Amino acid sequence: MDWIVPLILTVITASTPLLLSATGELITEKSGVLNLGVEGMMLIGAITGFAVTVSTGSATLGIIAAAIAGMAIALIFAFLTLTLMANQVATGLALTIFGVGFSALVGSGFVGFAIEPLPSLHIPFISDIPVIGPILFGQDFLVYLSIFMVIASGWFLTRTRAGLILKAVGDSHDSAHAIGYNVIRIRYMATLFGGAMSGLAGAYLSLVYTPMWAENMTAGRGWIALALVVFATWRPGRLLAGAYMFGCISVLQLHAQSAGINVPSQFMSMLPYLATVIVLVIISSDVTKIRLNAPACIGKAFRPAQ
Amino acid sequence: MTAMTGNTTGAVEQRTGSGPAQLEIRGVTKAFPGCLANDNISFRIEPGEIHALLGENGAGKSTLVKMIYGVMQADAGELLWEGKTVTIASPHDAREMGIGLVFQHFSLFETMTVLENIALAMNDVRDMAVLRQQVIEVEKTYGLPLDPDRHVYTLSVGERQRIEIVRCLLQNPKLLILDEPTSVLTPQEVDKLFETLRRLANEGCAILYISHKLHEVKALCEHATVLRGGKVVATCDPRAETAKSMAEMMIGQKLLAPDRGVRPAPGDVRLAVKNLSLVSDQQFGTDLKNISFEVRGGQILGVAGVAGNGQNELFQALAGETEIHGTPDCITLDKQPVADFGPRRRRRLGAAFVPEERNGHGAVPDMNLAENGFLTAFRRMALSARGLIREVPTRSFADSIIKTFDVRTTGHGAEAGSLSGGNLQKFIVGREIMQDPGVLVISQPTWGVDAGAASAIHQALLDLAAKGTAVLVISQDLDEIYAICDQVVVMAAGKMSAARNMADASIDEIGLLMGGLHDLGANPAPELNGGQNDPA
Numbered sequence: 071m072d073w074i075v076p077l078i079l080t081v082i083t084a085s086t087p088l089l090l091s092a093t094g095e096l097i098t099e100k101s102g103v104l105n106l107g108v109e110g111m112m113l114i115g116a117i118t119g120f121a122v123t124v125s126t127g128s129a130t131l132g133i134i135a136a137a138i139a140g141m142a143i144a145l146i147f148a149f150l151t152l153t154l155m156a157n158q159v160a161t162g163l164a165l166t167i168f169g170v171g172f173s174a175l176v177g178s179g180f181v182g183f184a185i186e187p188l189p190s191l192h193i194p195f196i197s198d199i200p201v202i203g204p205i206l207f208g209q210d211f212l213v214y215l216s217i218f219m220v221i222a223s224g225w226f227l228t229r230t231r232a233g234l235i236l237k238a239v240g241d242s243h244d245s246a247h248a249i250g251y252n253v254i255r256i257r258y259m260a261t262l263f264g265g266a267m268s269g270l271a272g273a274y275l276s277l278v279y280t281p282m283w284a285e286n287m288t289a290g291r292g293w294i295a296l297a298l299v300v301f302a303t304w305r306p307g308r309l310l311a312g313a314y315m316f317g318c319i320s321v322l323q324l325h326a327q328s329a330g331i332n333v334p335s336q337f338m339s340m341l342p343y344l345a346t347v348i349v350l351v352i353i354s355s356d357v358t359k360i361r362l363n364a365p366a367c368i369g370k371a372f373r374p375a376q
Numbered sequence: 377m378t379a380m381t382g383n384t385t386g387a388v389e390q391r392t393g394s395g396p397a398q399l400e401i402r403g404v405t406k407a408f409p410g411c412l413a414n415d416n417i418s419f420r421i422e423p424g425e426i427h428a429l430l431g432e433n434g435a436g437k438s439t440l441v442k443m444i445y446g447v448m449q450a451d452a453g454e455l456l457w458e459g460k461t462v463t464i465a466s467p468h469d470a471r472e473m474g475i476g477l478v479f480q481h482f483s484l485f486e487t488m489t490v491l492e493n494i495a496l497a498m499n500d501v502r503d504m505a506v507l508r509q510q511v512i513e514v515e516k517t518y519g520l521p522l523d524p525d526r527h528v529y530t531l532s533v534g535e536r537q538r539i540e541i542v543r544c545l546l547q548n549p550k551l552l553i554l555d556e557p558t559s560v561l562t563p564q565e566v567d568k569l570f571e572t573l574r575r576l577a578n579e580g581c582a583i584l585y586i587s588h589k590l591h592e593v594k595a596l597c598e599h600a601t602v603l604r605g606g607k608v609v610a611t612c613d614p615r616a617e618t619a620k621s622m623a624e625m626m627i628g629q630k631l632l633a634p635d636r637g638v639r640p641a642p643g644d645v646r647l648a649v650k651n652l653s654l655v656s657d658q659q660f661g662t663d664l665k666n667i668s669f670e671v672r673g674g675q676i677l678g679v680a681g682v683a684g685n686g687q688n689e690l691f692q693a694l695a696g697e698t699e700i701h702g703t704p705d706c707i708t709l710d711k712q713p714v715a716d717f718g719p720r721r722r723r724r725l726g727a728a729f730v731p732e733e734r735n736g737h738g739a740v741p742d743m744n745l746a747e748n749g750f751l752t753a754f755r756r757m758a759l760s761a762r763g764l765i766r767e768v769p770t771r772s773f774a775d776s777i778i779k780t781f782d783v784r785t786t787g788h789g790a791e792a793g794s795l796s797g798g799n800l801q802k803f804i805v806g807r808e809i810m811q812d813p814g815v816l817v818i819s820q821p822t823w824g825v826d827a828g829a830a831s832a833i834h835q836a837l838l839d840l841a842a843k844g845t846a847v848l849v850i851s852q853d854l855d856e857i858y859a860i861c862d863q864v865v866v867m868a869a870g871k872m873s874a875a876r877n878m879a880d881a882s883i884d885e886i887g888l889l890m891g892g893l894h895d896l897g898a899n900p901a902p903e904l905n906g907g908q909n910d911p912a
Contacts (some may be wrong), residue, residue: 083666099742153460159489231495233497234488234492234495235496237485237487238488238496241485241487241488242483242484242485242486245483245484245485246483246485246496248447248465248467248483249483249496249497250446250466250471250478252468265739360456361487362487363487366486371539
């Protein structure tokens with residue numbers, strides 16, 4: 071049974087970046103904005119967090135900087151799509167490509183640096199309880215934040231007036247506008263929140279997961295986060311389950327390789343993405359779930375009448 | 377009070393109320409690039425008055441309403457609220473002052489509950505439990521039953537409108553604006569709505585009622601202001617006018633009632649549907665249950681019914697957007713089974729279709745008129761050769777539609793989305809009629825279309841039928857069905873009543889069938905209030 075605690079710990083590590091960025095994207099999409107630039111925002115967050123941590127020696131500053139960098143990129147996206155009304159899909163794709171290139175450019179000077187990973191929580195005695203201790207009380211700050219944020223998002227969407235307004239804007243921007251809500255402003259805020267969360271997810275990768283900087287180190291996690299939102303049918307509770315399920319799959323893949331299961335490693339690394347596709351097909355076959363929870367105005371530009 | 381009947385000089389009627397008007401509009405002007413939407417508009421609404429605002433599409437009614445509700449600001453002129461000049465900067469301000477608006481296209485959120493929808497339109501944040509209690513009270517007081525926890529998508533159109541009204545009433549409005557409120561209601565629901573409105577007016581609430589259904593305006597309103605081209609062109613007392621005289625004030629010319637001419641003797645059956653049952657593939661759709669009817673050449677059959685009772689599914693089945701495999705002969709065109717054909721094969725056999733939704737279904741908004749004309753007519757009008765578009769005939773086809781159907785536009789290069797609803801509808805109807813179809817299926821032909829365009833479309837349909845085409849008109853507008861159809865069937869909950877000749881069908885009976893109160897069999901409905909036949 072010795073292996074089970076490290077296994078669960080690696081699952082948590084693999085799931086947290088997915089959960090962070092998917093929570094942000096879920097809120098963004100609920101407001102009716104489809105930001106396909108998650109991967110790009112994560113990469114920018116990763117390099118910013120890493121560079122700031124290396125330069126200042128403070129991981130806290132690194133994390134804050136990563137969130138701000140994610141927001142800055144999201145702000146570009148919001149300005150292009152919400153103010154200038156550029157196509158959201160094309161802009162999002164461009165944002166990802168931009169993020170890949172820009173992070174590689176900035177990061178070229180940081181390859182090979184080592185940092186102290188983010189410290190984990192340690193409560194005397196409690197964190198030392200076998201099994202439960204390290205899993206529940208021995209994590210770093212971002213893990214707790216990711217769980218907190220997804221629960222808070224669920225609460226926000228179902229229990230608060232602001233959440234209701236956010237959903238209303240995503241459901242029918244014309245109606246929301248007619249009643250007198252500022253659709254564009256609400257969408258800006260939701261998009262910025264998504265950017266900050268993606269920035270944090272990137273920082274988690276470069277400060278905790280590896281911890282180092284490598285070009286294109288997100289390796290498609292941004293896309294999985296996007297798929298997760300659909301997988302979860304835009305519901306935070308399912309998002310939490312989904313993120314951890316995908317975390318499990320990607321970890322199992324590693325363990326299967328080390329356990330010497332005789333399958334090509336390429337096939338195993340393909341698994342999480344294959345699983346994404348399969349799950350999306352299954353989910354999409356249930357039209358009810360999609361209809362009831364999908365923001366009806368997703369990806370549509372809002373042009374206020376005069 | 378003096379009512380200046382049919383005053384067409386543009387002067388503003390001056391009434392001497394006991395106090396200041398609830399709302400007075402003075403010289404309001406609003407210009408958009410290239411058009412003067414409101415030109416020096418003035419009128420007043422007294423507390424407790426039901427005031428009609430009449431005008432064709434594009435006459436400036438919506439612009440005026442948006443300014444009263446704070447969605448946009450006037451370029452010039454002023455609004456006086458209870459005698460004081462006010463600036464209404466936003467809908468929030470408007471609600472704060474006591475102005476409620478029931479939107480034409482409901483401003484509701486489908487996937488939310490009734491209560492959530494109401495909460496979203498409240499200025500003050502209220503506790504949900506308190507709000508629920510208030511909603512239930514208002515519903516009881518005004519006889520507007522609604523379950524606060526139902527999701528909007530499960531509600532009928534009439535119930536949806538109730539949400540809008542309840543959410544206005546919760547704010548204790550002093551002025552309630554209703555924009556085309558009855559276009560989607562059954563006659564019985566309209567009566568109920570009027571009861572509520574009269575009661576509100578008695579309690580002192582001013583009501584601004586915008587409609588193009590003139591007999592309703594006549595039944596409900598005490599004063600009317602008529603707009604045309606952004607100007608006030610007349611004020612009148614609707615009770616002293618006829619629907620026709622008010623329509624003529626709106627369009628500024630004589631209104632020609634559709635000329636039914638000499639209706640030809642019915643020819644062969646051209647469109648027949650036999651025992652059509654269909655499970656809707658839409659989440660909130662209606663299943664079709666054992667539908668049978670036939671339309672003969674030269675005949676216009678009306679399908680009445682409240683929206684959402686299977687009309688969309690029926691249209692899609694007839695147009696071939698839903699193909700039915702296994703029982704190809706449940707739909708026949710000129711005796712040929714076509715139920716498993718797609719739209720293009722059915723068009724090739726001489727059928728033509730005009731869907732309800734103009735933008736996005738009937739036409740591609742971002743494409744110009746010539747291209748939109750090409751899309752359905754390329755085969756029958758030979759607009760393409762060897763896979764290429766023949767530019768000249770395509771353009772001249774669009775030009776001829778524009779000319780024949782009096783489509784007001786800059787030309788065949790105009791984007792479909794830039795046309796007003798009525799003009800685009802004339803273009804789409806024209807596009808199908810010019811192809812000289814053997815069978816035409818048309819859904820809501822004059823929905824949101826102004827009186828002038830509507831009468832042109834009605835005339836075109838009658839003329840088409842006179843040439844031997846079988847025409848099926850799916851419409852929620854009973855006036856329309858009475859104006860042009862030879863026979864009528866009613867749809868309710870996916871079932872269809874037996875066909876009745878127009879002359880034998882009383883409006884009350886049709887209304888009851890629409891409400892689904894009766895088994896849709898051929899048995900006649902009980903006599904009600906002597907069965908008034910003519911709605912106007």
